[in-house]
Amino acid sequence: MSTLLQASDWTYFIGRFHPVLVHLPIGFLLVAALLEIGKRIGKISVSDSSISFILFWSAIGATMACIAGYLLSLGGGYDEELLSDHQWQGIGVAVFAWIAWLFKSGKISIGTAIYLPALGLSTILTFTAGHDGGSLTHGDGYLTQYTPEPFRSLAGIPPRTEEKTEIKPITDINQAVVYNDIVQPILEMRCVQCHNANKQKGGLRMDNMVMLLKGGEDGPIFVSGKALESAMIKRCLLPENDDNHMPPKGKPQLSEAQITLLSWWIEQGASADKKVSDLKISEQVKPALASLTSGSGGENAKSADSPVLSLQVPVPNEKALEAIKKAGLLVLPISHDKNLLEVSAVNASAFGDQQINLFSPLSEQIIWLKLGGTKVTDTSVKELSKLKNLNKLHLEYTAVTDAGLSLLKDLQYLEYINLVGTKVTDAGLKNIASSKSLKNIYIWKSAVTENGVAEVQKLHPDLHIVNGFNEAKVAEFLKAGDTLKQAEISKTK
Amino acid sequence: MEKLLKELQHANLHSQTRRHFLQSAGFGLGALGLGSLLGSCGNSNTETSATAEAMGAKIPQFAPKAKRVIYIHMAGAPSQLELFDYKPELEKYHGKDCPAEFLEGKKFAFIQGVPKMLGPQGKFNQYGQSGAWMSDYIPYLQTVADEITFIKAMHTDQFNHAPAQLLLHTGSARLGRPSLGAWSVYGLGSENQNLPGFIVLASGGRQPDAGKSVYGSGFLPSVYQGVQCRTGGDPVLYVTDPNGMNRNMRKQTIEAINEINKQTYDDVKDPEILTRISQYEMAFRMQMSVPEVMDVSKEPQFILDMYGVKPGEGTFAMNCLLARKLIENDVRFVQLFDWGWDGHGTTAGDNIEGGLRNKCRLSDKPVAALIQDLKMRGLLEETLIIWGAEFGRTPMQENRNGVVMPYMGRDHHLEAFTMWMAGGGVKKGYTHGETDELGYYGVKDRVHVHDLQATILHLMGFDHEKFTYPFQGRNFRLTDTEGKVVKNIIA
Numbered sequence: 012m013s014t015l016l017q018a019s020d021w022t023y024f025i026g027r028f029h030p031v032l033v034h035l036p037i038g039f040l041l042v043a044a045l046l047e048i049g050k051r052i053g054k055i056s057v058s059d060s061s062i063s064f065i066l067f068w069s070a071i072g073a074t075m076a077c078i079a080g081y082l083l084s085l086g087g088g089y090d091e092e093l094l095s096d097h098q099w100q101g102i103g104v105a106v107f108a109w110i111a112w113l114f115k116s117g118k119i120s121i122g123t124a125i126y127l128p129a130l131g132l133s134t135i136l137t138f139t140a141g142h143d144g145g146s147l148t149h150g151d152g153y154l155t156q157y158t159p160e161p162f163r164s165l166a167g168i169p170p171r172t173e174e175k176t177e178i179k180p181i182t183d184i185n186q187a188v189v190y191n192d193i194v195q196p197i198l199e200m201r202c203v204q205c206h207n208a209n210k211q212k213g214g215l216r217m218d219n220m221v222m223l224l225k226g227g228e229d230g231p232i233f234v235s236g237k238a239l240e241s242a243m244i245k246r247c248l249l250p251e252n253d254d255n256h257m258p259p260k261g262k263p264q265l266s267e268a269q270i271t272l273l274s275w276w277i278e279q280g281a282s283a284d285k286k287v288s289d290l291k292i293s294e295q296v297k298p299a300l301a302s303l304t305s306g307s308g309g310e311n312a313k314s315a316d317s318p319v320l321s322l323q324v325p326v327p328n329e330k331a332l333e334a335i336k337k338a339g340l341l342v343l344p345i346s347h348d349k350n351l352l353e354v355s356a357v358n359a360s361a362f363g364d365q366q367i368n369l370f371s372p373l374s375e376q377i378i379w380l381k382l383g384g385t386k387v388t389d390t391s392v393k394e395l396s397k398l399k400n401l402n403k404l405h406l407e408y409t410a411v412t413d414a415g416l417s418l419l420k421d422l423q424y425l426e427y428i429n430l431v432g433t434k435v436t437d438a439g440l441k442n443i444a445s446s447k448s449l450k451n452i453y454i455w456k457s458a459v460t461e462n463g464v465a466e467v468q469k470l471h472p473d474l475h476i477v478n479g480f481n482e483a484k485v486a487e488f489l490k491a492g493d494t495l496k497q498a499e500i501s502k503t504k
Numbered sequence: 505m506e507k508l509l510k511e512l513q514h515a516n517l518h519s520q521t522r523r524h525f526l527q528s529a530g531f532g533l534g535a536l537g538l539g540s541l542l543g544s545c546g547n548s549n550t551e552t553s554a555t556a557e558a559m560g561a562k563i564p565q566f567a568p569k570a571k572r573v574i575y576i577h578m579a580g581a582p583s584q585l586e587l588f589d590y591k592p593e594l595e596k597y598h599g600k601d602c603p604a605e606f607l608e609g610k611k612f613a614f615i616q617g618v619p620k621m622l623g624p625q626g627k628f629n630q631y632g633q634s635g636a637w638m639s640d641y642i643p644y645l646q647t648v649a650d651e652i653t654f655i656k657a658m659h660t661d662q663f664n665h666a667p668a669q670l671l672l673h674t675g676s677a678r679l680g681r682p683s684l685g686a687w688s689v690y691g692l693g694s695e696n697q698n699l700p701g702f703i704v705l706a707s708g709g710r711q712p713d714a715g716k717s718v719y720g721s722g723f724l725p726s727v728y729q730g731v732q733c734r735t736g737g738d739p740v741l742y743v744t745d746p747n748g749m750n751r752n753m754r755k756q757t758i759e760a761i762n763e764i765n766k767q768t769y770d771d772v773k774d775p776e777i778l779t780r781i782s783q784y785e786m787a788f789r790m791q792m793s794v795p796e797v798m799d800v801s802k803e804p805q806f807i808l809d810m811y812g813v814k815p816g817e818g819t820f821a822m823n824c825l826l827a828r829k830l831i832e833n834d835v836r837f838v839q840l841f842d843w844g845w846d847g848h849g850t851t852a853g854d855n856i857e858g859g860l861r862n863k864c865r866l867s868d869k870p871v872a873a874l875i876q877d878l879k880m881r882g883l884l885e886e887t888l889i890i891w892g893a894e895f896g897r898t899p900m901q902e903n904r905n906g907v908v909m910p911y912m913g914r915d916h917h918l919e920a921f922t923m924w925m926a927g928g929g930v931k932k933g934y935t936h937g938e939t940d941e942l943g944y945y946g947v948k949d950r951v952h953v954h955d956l957q958a959t960i961l962h963l964m965g966f967d968h969e970k971f972t973y974p975f976q977g978r979n980f981r982l983t984d985t986e987g988k989v990v991k992n993i994i995a
Binding site: 316320341343344345346347348349351355357358405407427429431451453455477478479480481482485488489491492493494 | 568644695869880
């Protein structure tokens with residue numbers, strides 16, 4: 012686009028008034044057209060001079076909008092074709108508005124038949140120009156993006172693929188492709204509105220990897236491996252009121268976690284197809300990555316939640332739930348937004364092996380299970396091993412032994428197991444400790460020995476094996492108070 | 505005559521409609537009260553399933569990290585400057601006049617004129633892998649430093665005990681709001697059908713200054729208020745059968761009363777009648793369960809030693825042990841109050857050298873024991889322990905009425921104080937926030953009591969902004985219009 016005027020602050024200052032001014036002729040012209048129709052079908056009485064007056068101001072408004080619009084376009088970054096359409100339609104509105112006024116006001120009295128077509132054309136052009144203007148600002152398809160069915164199919168609009176206002180929750184973060192599943196969705200949310208096929212602010216498109224690599228009019232926007240030297244990151248980190256800050260002041264901003272993720276991707280080589288598990292995950296990135304799995308970066312973002320919580324399971328069978336309740340157990344979804352279940356036998360200490368089949372229809376849903384102090388034995392544990400998503404299991408003070416325990420080590424989400432007061436021995440501990448998911452295991456008052464704990468701990472240093480106090484350990488604990496006694500003695504001295 | 509009859513008929517119809525309207529409105533209100541309560545514990549065949557539902561376990565908004573809470577409130581407010589918030593710089597200013605910037609435009613409960621600064625009286629050191637600062641006042645807590653998240657820059661709006669306690673527990677310094685415990689059982693119900701979901705145990709010889717309102721149910725149905733148990737003697741008065749009355753007879757009496765109450769409820773639909781019915785039922789079940797759970801005589805000696813408890817005494821240590829037993833029985837919210845931490849320095853009992861040391865001696869061991877005990881039973885992971893008071897103490901020595909006190913003491917301080925949490929989804933061995941070098945203001949990561957409440961609710965699975973109850977034409981929440989979840993302390 013040729014630059015006729017030297018772009019100055021004044022150019023942009025006036026140009027930015029285009030969206031304000033543009034609504035004047037739209038409104039005025041519509042009023043003029045409606046009055047003309049109303050008058051002609053005899054519904055209202057309105058003088059020609061009134062309509063002429065309105066038309067005059069329509070033409071003035073349209074002309075001013077055209078001038079401001081031209082100045083705005085000098086800033087560049089718009090789809091040329093669309094811009095050209097918009098421009099000529101806008102000029103058309105102004106020209107036909109002037110023509111309509113000239114006839115209506117009686118300045119020209121020959122060929123009055125042209126008046127109606129001129130007014131009509133001018134009005135129609137406000138619609139088309141307005142629509143193109145909207146597309147320039149908000150992107151193509153903005154207007155109809157949320158068209159509901161069945162109108163969507165009727166109008167031949169393809170089904171809506173993806174929400175662009177939120178990052179889609181990721182079920183298995185490790186398998187997520189960093190660019191496709193994390194980076195591009197962030198760009199879609201925050202950048203693409205101004206950097207797309209139709210509108211290329213700074214000559215930059217961010218709607219796909221190829222264009223992203225190409226960069227803008229100042230060249231590439233990131234240096235692979237060096238996040239802090241990348242313009243893309245630098246601009247995000249500038250203070251919001253800095254002229255070079257992106258996204259521009261007033262637009263939705265990137266969250267801290269989102270900047271962290273983008274930086275991390277660039278830092279790790281800005282690959283197009285590597286998965287999260289292929290890259291090095293620093294402590295700093297962990298919470299940001301974790302926020303993706305919960306589906307929102309908001310206040311409810313959970314920092315280090317168990318992967319089991321992101322499982323999508325079917326709605327539990329109503330009859331199976333009723334049967335469990337009838338046996339005196341508590342059974343509830345772990346939260347309102349999930350089908351995962353928590354089951355507790357706190358009010359049913361008589362619960363035993365013969366009832367364990369009650370859980371079978373809910374083998375996917377039950378993740379937290381409290382059977383402490385019940386009559387279950389290894390027979391039950393065999394059934395429990397079929398609850399494949401089991402995450403926390405209370406078996407304290409039950410007759411469970413090493414044999415039963417060994418059946419649980421392949422449960423891939425099991426993180427917590429309470430074996431306090433059971434007959435489990437060192438061998439049983441060693442066996443279950445080989446579970447890949449297990450994090451905390453409680454063996455106080457079981458048959459596990461101190462040596463057994465030490466040995467298993469050596470093999471699995473990350474596993475928390477929690478033993479408890481006995482007489483000797485309590486005596487040791489009580490020694491902490493000796494400093495108090497000493498303090499007292501020194502005081503009395 | 506005919507006209508008169510018509511008039512009568514009309515009036516009759518009129519009153520009927522009005523009555524019907526009132527009735528259905530009453531039911532509507534009841535339904536509102538119970539409307540959001542979902543799930544039940546299977547008592548659906550009893551006549552009062554509505555009450556069972558009201559108290560039965562319920563579903564949180566999102567997966568909780570803390571299933572249960574023990575809130576230890578040190579009523580009166582211990583000095584953070586003697587226990588956790590180590591300020592070597594304050595030592596240098598000991599005995600010097602307080603800088604004017606600390607006093608201008610500030611109001612204190614007792615300090616007048618220009619007080620002197622008071623240096624830290626405890627001997628501080630760092631403990632655990634995390635290097636948490638603690639003083640020699642609390643040697644036992646030092647041993648569990650790595651289980652704890654300290655919040656060093658707490659602040660509140662109130663500098664008098666009762667309003668500050670109300671603000672902390674109910675979100676408002678004025679009476680009438682439900683307490684944190686009441687909100688918890690309103691939202692999550694109670695898992696153990698034989699025990700109340702919200703139990704209160706008090707020690708130290710006095711109730712908290714704000715009275716029962718700090719564990720009240722406010723505008724929530726009164727079924728959610730805290731049930732206070734005595735710690736010495738019968739845990740609940742009249743829980744044992746009186747002479748000449750056997751269990752069966754009592755059961756029949758309660759059933760008869762509930763039958764009448766049920767009829768009244770059918771007539772007037774006042775949800776408070778349901779509360780009454782459920783309290784009778786609960787009381788009967790508690791006759792069995794409470795003596796059992798509150799009986800510490802079956803605890804092994806080394807456990808009693810660990811807490812420093814002798815069966816039969818009603819001490820803070822006993823309350824800690826009982827708290828563990830209640831949590832072990834899946835009680836949702838256990839509130840401990842311990843009175844006597846108000847160290848102004850006016851008498852030999854309320855000063856730093858004697859009073860605070862003595863309170864620490866009575867409470868330090870049982871609190872550390874409680875953390876250890878819950879941990880080894882595998883209960884700490886899901887139980888959130890909160891320790892703290894309604895405010896903190898000033899870095900200045902109190903000078904009540906402008907005169908120097910006979911003992912060392914500090915005035916109430918709302919700008920900065922320390923609280924700590926352990927278990928239930930908070931970080932282990934972590935310190936959040938910082939105060940200035942004299943411990944007067946929070947300078948980094950300040951946490952208001954509303955933020956604390958928002959965080960506790962968050963850990964229990966509730967978005968504090970969406971966890972509301974409609975009352976007097978608007979939705980109320982614990983944090984009212986404030987509160988931000990302190991995400992940094994969440995594990």
